[in-house]
Amino acid sequence: MFCPKCRDEFIKGITECPDCKAPLVNELSVEEGPTYEPIYVDLVTVMESGDPGLIMVAKSLLENAGIRYYAKGETAQHLFGGGTIGTGFNPLTGPTQIKVSKVDLEEALELLKDILE
Numbered sequence: 001m002f003c004p005k006c007r008d009e010f011i012k013g014i015t016e017c018p019d020c021k022a023p024l025v026n027e028l029s030v031e032e033g034p035t036y037e038p039i040y041v042d043l044v045t046v047m048e049s050g051d052p053g054l055i056m057v058a059k060s061l062l063e064n065a066g067i068r069y070y071a072k073g074e075t076a077q078h079l080f081g082g083g084t085i086g087t088g089f090n091p092l093t094g095p096t097q098i099k100v101s102k103v104d105l106e107e108a109l110e111l112l113k114d115i116l117e
Ligand SMILES: [Zn+2]
Pocket: 003, 004, 005, 006, 007, 017, 018, 019, 020, 021, 022
């Protein structure tokens, strides 16, 4: 049994790589080469806020950690800036959502937990 990522060999009976948790395969394909990140990744919303200051803090935390993120609704909020009422949420666009790739989700939540309360 082989790990497709580490390319290590394991004895029969082991089904998961102890290092990277990847499911083991019977044979490594020669042409496989290094595993590249898929271009289209599943995005998960890690936070949602109508407070631009909080969004800015979240983004700099993610940037410093090298996590790629996608902020949804941000452009619209700039366009419609000043149209906010009471709650601070823009009634037209709603709060900004910060999304990260599923693979970065845990790390992102850990970074953002202090401001997510
Ligand atoms: Zn592995």
